[in-house]
Amino acid sequence: MSTxxxxxxxxxxxxxxxxxxVDHKKIAILYLVAGxxxxxxxxxxxxxxxxxLIKPDNEFISAGLYNQMFTMHGTTMIFLAAMPLIFTxxxxxxxxxxxxxxxxxxxxNSLGFWLFxxxxxxxxxxxxxxxxxxxxxxxxxxxxxxxxxxxxDFYVMGLQISGAGTLIGGINFLVTIVNMxxxxxTYMRMPMFTWASFVTSILILFAFxxxxxxxxxxxxxxxxGANFFDPTMGGNVIIWEHLFWIFGHPEVYILIxxxxxxxxxxxxxxxxxxxxxxxxxVFATVLIGFLGFMVWAHHMFTTGLGAVANSIFAVATxxxxxxxxxxxxxxxxxMWGGNIRMTVPMLWAVGxxxxxxxxxxxxxxxxxxxxxxxxxxxxFVVGHFHYVIVGGVVFGIFxxxxxxxxxxxxxxxxxxxxxxxxxxxxxxxxxxxxIQHILGLMGMPRRYWKFQPNESLDIGNLVSTxxxxxxxxxxxxxxxNIIYTALKEEKCGTDPWDGRTLEWTVPSPPPFYNFKQIPxxxxxxxxxxxxxxxxxxxxxxxxxxxxxxxxxxxxxFMISLGLFIAGIGFIYQVxxxxxxxxxxxxxxxxxxxxxxxxxxxxxxYHVHKEDLExxxxxK
Amino acid sequence: MSAExxxxxxxxxxxxxxxxxxxxxxxxxxxxxxxxxxxxxxxASLFGTYLALKNSNLDGPSTxxxxxxxxxxxxxxxxxxxxxxxxxxxxxxxxYDFKKMMIWLGITVLLGLSFxxxxxxxxxxxxxxxxxTFTSSAFGSAFxxxxxTHGAHVIFGLCWITSLMIRNAKRGLNLYNAxxxxxxxxxxxxxxxxxxxxxxxxxxxxxxx
Ligand code: HEM
Ligand SMILES: [Cu+2]
Numbered sequence: 001m002s003t004x005x006x007x008x009x010x011x012x013x014x015x016x017x018x019x020x021x022v023d024h025k026k027i028a029i030l031y032l033v034a035g036x037x038x039x040x041x042x043x044x045x046x047x048x049x050x051x052x053l054i055k056p057d058n059e060f061i062s063a064g065l066y067n068q069m070f071t072m073h074g075t076t077m078i079f080l081a082a083m084p085l086i087f088t089x090x091x092x093x094x095x096x097x098x099x100x101x102x103x104x105x106x107x108x109n110s111l112g113f114w115l116f117x118x119x120x121x122x123x124x125x126x127x128x129x130x131x132x133x134x135x136x137x138x139x140x141x142x143x144x145x146x147x148x149x150x151x152x153d154f155y156v157m158g159l160q161i162s163g164a165g166t167l168i169g170g171i172n173f174l175v176t177i178v179n180m181x182x183x184x185x186t187y188m189r190m191p192m193f194t195w196a197s198f199v200t201s202i203l204i205l206f207a208f209x210x211x212x213x214x215x216x217x218x219x220x221x222x223x224x225g226a227n228f229f230d231p232t233m234g235g236n237v238i239i240w241e242h243l244f245w246i247f248g249h250p251e252v253y254i255l256i257x258x259x260x261x262x263x264x265x266x267x268x269x270x271x272x273x274x275x276x277x278x279x280x281x282v283f284a285t286v287l288i289g290f291l292g293f294m295v296w297a298h299h300m301f302t303t304g305l306g307a308v309a310n311s312i313f314a315v316a317t318x319x320x321x322x323x324x325x326x327x328x329x330x331x332x333x334x335m336w337g338g339n340i341r342m343t344v345p346m347l348w349a350v351g352x353x354x355x356x357x358x359x360x361x362x363x364x365x366x367x368x369x370x371x372x373x374x375x376x377x378x379x380f381v382v383g384h385f386h387y388v389i390v391g392g393v394v395f396g397i398f399x400x401x402x403x404x405x406x407x408x409x410x411x412x413x414x415x416x417x418x419x420x421x422x423x424x425x426x427x428x429x430x431x432x433x434x435i436q437h438i439l440g441l442m443g444m445p446r447r448y449w450k451f452q453p454n455e456s457l458d459i460g461n462l463v464s465t466x467x468x469x470x471x472x473x474x475x476x477x478x479x480x481n482i483i484y485t486a487l488k489e490e491k492c493g494t495d496p497w498d499g500r501t502l503e504w505t506v507p508s509p510p511p512f513y514n515f516k517q518i519p520x521x522x523x524x525x526x527x528x529x530x531x532x533x534x535x536x537x538x539x540x541x542x543x544x545x546x547x548x549x550x551x552x553x554x555x556x557f558m559i560s561l562g563l564f565i566a567g568i569g570f571i572y573q574v575x576x577x578x579x580x581x582x583x584x585x586x587x588x589x590x591x592x593x594x595x596x597x598x599x600x601x602x603x604x605y606h607v608h609k610e611d612l613e614x615x616x617x618x619k
Numbered sequence: 620m621s622a623e624x625x626x627x628x629x630x631x632x633x634x635x636x637x638x639x640x641x642x643x644x645x646x647x648x649x650x651x652x653x654x655x656x657x658x659x660x661x662x663a664s665l666f667g668t669y670l671a672l673k674n675s676n677l678d679g680p681s682t683x684x685x686x687x688x689x690x691x692x693x694x695x696x697x698x699x700x701x702x703x704x705x706x707x708x709x710x711x712x713x714x715y716d717f718k719k720m721m722i723w724l725g726i727t728v729l730l731g732l733s734f735x736x737x738x739x740x741x742x743x744x745x746x747x748x749x750x751x752t753f754t755s756s757a758f759g760s761a762f763x764x765x766x767x768t769h770g771a772h773v774i775f776g777l778c779w780i781t782s783l784m785i786r787n788a789k790r791g792l793n794l795y796n797a798x799x800x801x802x803x804x805x806x807x808x809x810x811x812x813x814x815x816x817x818x819x820x821x822x823x824x825x826x827x828x
Contacts, residue, residue, distance in 0.1 A: 104646040167657060175650040179642070205657045213664035217764070226753060226760035228668065234675025234757035239668055246664070598779075599786050601795065603624065 020552035022106035023512055027113050028091035029408060032401070034117050035084030041124070042076035043475060045069050050432075050468040053461050056453035063449040067134035068151065070447055072124075074137030075155065078251070079162055080120040082393050086258050087112075087169055089400040090197050092407050094173060096503035097191045099182025099521065101514045104175035106550040107597070112169035114560035119162025122567050126154035136447060138244060141229035141237040145221050150571055153222055157567035160215045161560070163208050170204030173197055182502070183541040184521030188282070191501045191525075192268075192275060195282050196261025199289040200254050206293065207250035214243035223574050241303060245296035253292040256388065257285060259396025260327060263349045266403055267331050269500055270346040271338025274525060277330040284323035284330075291320045301372040310369040317367035324360055328353060343497070344418030348399035351426050352391060359387030362437060377447075380440025386433040398425075398478065403497070405485075406508035412492045417481035421474045428470025435460045435467075500528035505538050513547045516612055547607040555597045562589030627791040630715045637713065638801035640794050651802040655809050662813050665765045666820060673825065675757040680749050682758075682825030691822045694737050695814065701730035702811040705804045712800055717791045720800070724784055727807065731777045738770055762821070769817055772810050779803050 009017075018026060048069050052060045061069065095103055103109050126132040133155035135144035144152050177198045181190070190198075218240070220226035227233035229240055268275040275281060297305060297313040331353055340346070362384035366372050375381060398421075405413045439460045444451055451457045495504040505527050506514055517540035523529040530538055569583025624641060634640040639648055673682060708723035742763075745751040753763045780803050787796050 105650060171650050171653045171657070174653050175646050178649060179646055205653055206660050209657045209661035210664050213661055213668070217668065217760075220753075220760060220764065224753070226764070227757040228672070228760050228764075230757070234672065234677050235760075236671055236675070236757070239671055243664055243668075595782065598782060598799075601625065603795070 017552070019557055020110075020554045022102075022110050022550050022552055024091045024095050024103050024106070024109060025407070025510065025512070027109050028088045030113050030117075031084045031088040031091060032408065034113075034120065035081055035088060038076050038080035038120060039085065040475075042073055042081050043472065045073035045076065047468055047472060049073060050465040052449070053451065054465040055462070056451055056455075056458055058450060064131075064134065066449040067447075068132040071133045071136050071155075072127075075123065075133065075159070076120075077389075078137060078255070079159060080116075080123070082255050082389070082397070083166060084116055085397045085401075086200075086255065086393075087116075087166075089193075089258060089262060089397070089404065090169075090173055092404050093400075093503050094194055094197050095176060095180070096407065096506060096510065096514060097194045097501055098177060098180060098185050099502050099515060099519050099526075100176060100180040101518075101547065102550065103172050104180055105172045107553060107556065107602075108168050108172050110553070111556035111559060112165040112172065114556045115165030115168065115563065116162045117165075118560040118564040119158045119160070119165065122161060122564055123154055123158025125568075126151050126158075129154075138248070139218070139240070140244075141218070141221075141240040142231075144218065144240075145229045150574075152218075153571040153574070156215050156219045156222065157571055160212065160219070161563050161567060163211055163215070164563075165560075166204060167208045167212075170201040170208070173201040174205065177201075182515075182518050182521055185502075185526070186521075188279065189521060189524045189526065191261075192264035192278070192281055192285075193258065193261035196257045196259075196264075196285055199285050200257045203250045203254045203257070203289055203292060207247045207254065210243050211247035211251075214240055214247065217243070219570070223570060238303060241300055242296070245299045246293075248299065249296040250292045252385075252388070253288060255393045256396075257288065259352075259393055259400065260285065262396055262400045262403070263331065263352060264327075264334075265501065266345045266349045266399055267334050268525075269497055270341045270343055270349075271335045272341075272498075273334055273338040274528075275330070276333035276336075277326070278524060280326055281330055284326040287323040288320060291316060291323070295320065298367055298369075298372075301369045302376045314367050314369040318364055321360060321364050328357055344413065344415055344422065345399040345403040345497075347419060347422050348395045348402070351422065352395040352399070355391030355395065355426075355429070356388060358434075359384060359391055362387060375440060377445055378440035379436040379444045379446055382446050383433050383436035383440060386436070390429055390433065398422075404503070406492050406496050407503060407510060409486070410491050410509040411485050411489045412496050413485050414481050414489060417477060417484060421477035421481060423474070424470045424477070425474025428467040428472075428474060431467025432464050432471065433467070435463050439464075495527075500525040502526050502538070513549060513607055516547075517544055518542050544609055544612060546609050547612065548604055549607060550604045551602055553597075553602070555593050558593040559590050559597075562586045562591075562593060565589065624795040625790075625793050627793055628715050629791075633715050633792075633794065635713075637715070637792065637794055637797035639798070641798075644794065644798035644801075647798045647802055651805055655805065658809065662765075662768070662816070665768060666816065669761040669765045669821065672757040672761040673821075675761075676759075677756040679751050679755045679759065682821075685745065685749055685751055686822050686825050688822060688826060690737060690741055691818060694734050694741075695818045697730050697734045697737070698811050698814050701727045701734070702808055704730065705807045709801065709804050712792065712797060715792055720792070721784060721788070724780060724800075728777055728780055728784075731773055731780075731807075735770065735773055735777070738766075738773075766817060766821065769810065769813055772806075772813070776803070776807050776810055780807070 018030060021027060048061065049066070052058055052066055091109070095101070123133075130149050131151045133139070133147075133151040135147050135152055139152065139155060144155075177190070177194060217226070217228040221228050221230065227235045229235045229237045231237065264275050264281060295313055295317045297309060298317040301310050301313075342350075362380070366375055366381065366384055402413050402418055405411065439457060442457065442460075444457055451461065492508055494507050496508065497504065502519060502521070505519060519526070519538035520541035522539075527538065530536060563586060566583045566586025569579050569581070569586055572579035573583060628637070637644075639645050676682070704723050704727045708720045708727060711719040711723060751762070752759050754760070783796070783799055783803055
């Protein structure tokens with residue numbers, strides 16, 4: 001892998017490079033492509049839902065297809081779009097922000113991606129093999145267990161495989177942050193995005209296994225004759241609800257915390273000010289992470305857990321609004337008196353603050369257990385979670401991708417087109433979802449195929465559908481921007497945003513070893529400290545020396561492929577036991593690949609000092 | 620670090636804690652602890668499910684009728700002892716005494732195997748004579764899922780330790796494989812701790828009430 005020869009390569013070589021890469025920056029691009037694809041797919045499903053609901057008594061799609069559509073929309077958006085796009089951001093920025101050459105486990109990083117990718121493909125194969133999952137992204141039993149066909153089997157296997165990938169990713173980032181920080185990068189000097197990713201990774205670690213177990217139980221019930229969720233055999237359907245939400249509520253914070261961190265960085269950079277209340281921000285992040293595990297039953301107020309349980313969970317839920325409020329005020333105070341530059345990332349950030357706050361208000365309303373009997377399973381809930389997820393997570397992803405685009409591709413996305421993308425998306429977003437709160441209060445239930453005429457629901461639904469199309473326009477402009485920038489814009493060089501943190505000390509895009517010399521960190525906003533003191537660049541913490549790098553490997557792909565094949569085998573052995581052969585063959589591929597990995601020494605290689613001096617790896 | 624990591628180390632030659640002497644080793648060590656944290660949640664969820672369903676035995680035998688403590692007690696003792704022998708192995712690893720480490724690991728594997736055969740025998744009895752199967756009731760599903768997941772961990776642990784032993788039989792200890800041995804033994808301890816909970820929650824509490 002000499003670097004001088006990589007300049008011009010054929011398509012095959014590039015493909016092979018990406019299939020085997022362990023470089024966090026390339027894995028970020030893989031996550032971006034896959035997550036972006038699923039985002040568009042989920043968006044298409046959303047448009048179909050909204051077209052069905054554009055007018056009363058519509059016959060655009062059948063009831064059964066409608067069920068598949070909203071199930072796949074939710075599942076795709078959460079697991080296959082939002083999660084990987086967040087992993088894009090973590091992969092591209094996190095190692096750079098702490099001054100590391102790579103993540104702690106480059107091999108696992110690649111394994112995490114391929115597991116996610118194969119899981120996502122498996123889930124979506126269901127469209128072509130007799131119908132997609134149709135019991136909602138929450139897959140409540142007994143509906144999910146009794147759902148005919150193989151749709152829910154694809155849900156179970158697909159999420160199991162991609163969930164394993166997420167868990168691996170979480171562990172990897174945790175170890176990276178604990179062990180790989182540059183000299184001087186103490187915990188309380190870490191950029192907020194890194195802090196938030198740290199807490200997020202802890203949430204992933206402790207939340208995803210609950211989903212794993214839930215999915216195992218459902219797999220056993222659906223495919224191997226177990227009785228966990230079958231009351232006639234002594235089973236209990238509430239177990240699924242608990243397991244799902246013990247995972248599910250932390251999951252929503254897994255999505256939002258990284259973008260909280262990202263917005264903190266963006267707002268501080270473009271206000272040219274140190275983040276207001278940095279330690280309070282850290283504290284609030286940790287507190288949100290902690291409380292996030294204490295509130296899952298607010299999704300089950302109407303399940304019948306009793307008044308005491310409902311009250312406790314209601315109070316705990318409302319308590320989360322406190323650290324969230326701290327954050328909102330700190331962002332506002334950071335901007336206050338700052339030297340604000342309204343770049344595209346900043347525009348998304350400024351749009352995010354009021355949008356997310358409205359979502360939080362909706363949340364606190366829902367947390368009032370007695371009132372939730374009215375709101376539950378209505379469009380009010382749909383309005384709430386889209387305000388937090390789109391107004392928070394999706395805005396954050398747009399901001400983050402724009403902000404770190406230079407690190408991904410060495411160019412700044414065109415600012416004008418970026419703004420043209422923002423406005424229709426922002427306006428469309430509020431049109432689509434604000435009115436849904438009102439529709440919910442008027443009694444429109446969620447997940448219904450049709451609504452009836454003459455119930456005053458027509459206008460609201462029409463507005464909502466028009467808003468959805470505006471969001472689609474915004475997304476299309478964003479894609480046009482990507483193409484335009486790739487073709488027309490100039491390379492941007494180092495530090496295009498006048499940044500404050502370490503990721504802006506390396507060239508854009510960074511060489512594969514990130515830092516020629518690991519920097520010495522002398523304060524919060526490490527680069528800014530040096531700029532203020534007139535150095536303008538980091539002092540190295542080590543002399544120039546050989547750099548140790550990991551080898552590329554094809555094994556993660558094979559491990560994931562094996563599980564993918566096994567998943568298909570287990571799904572179809574319900575119809576015909578011979579498929580078990582496929583299942584076992586798949587597992588064999590996986591285990592043999594793991595065995596090879598364990599037995600073969602993989603020592604990596606060195607980039608030599610002399611080559612570094614000649615500028616190896618820099619583009 | 621690279622090729623020098625593969626240099627075979629003899630007693631008194633290497634650094635103090637070979638499993639954490641390299642950055643790779645440190646990462647592995649910490650990452651594995653995190654992984655065990657996740658595994659804890661996994662087993663906690665399975666325990667919770669089991670507790671919710673343990674009295675849903677329908678017409679099948681109840682926990683009191685089903686369980687006998689003698690066999691499980693012996694199994695517990697065997698597995699606890701295997702944990703101890705793996706501690707001995709790690710003790711010798713830290714002293715770079717490769718041969719003794721291999722011997723104690725070998726004993727650990729043998730004990731693990733005997734635990735596993737007793738468990739297979741136990742399940743066989745339940746299925747063949749007591750009509751207590753995976754599909755007979757929700758209790759059956761929950762029992763076999765919890766105890767079986769533990770059993771699957773034992774199998775995986777045995778394969779793992781054995782393949783490490785075979786792979787490194789000729790080349791002895793070095794800073795590259797020491798962390799591998801170490802985390803495998805951590806895994807083995809974890810399996811043991813989980814079993815202590817199974818013994819208590821499933822068998823003892825099942826006998827009492
Ligand atoms: C102040 C903070 C928040 C509070 C108090 C809150 C409260 C609630 C409550 C009580 C529900 C259940 C409503 C029902 O089903 O009847 C709910 C649903 C939901 N919330 Fe929040 N929430 C908050 C923030 C968030 C955030 C930050 C996210 C995601 C980024 C989020 C995502 C969701 C989702 C996805 C659902 C619906 C799940 C479903 O049933 O499909 N929430 N929220
Ligand atoms: Cu929640």
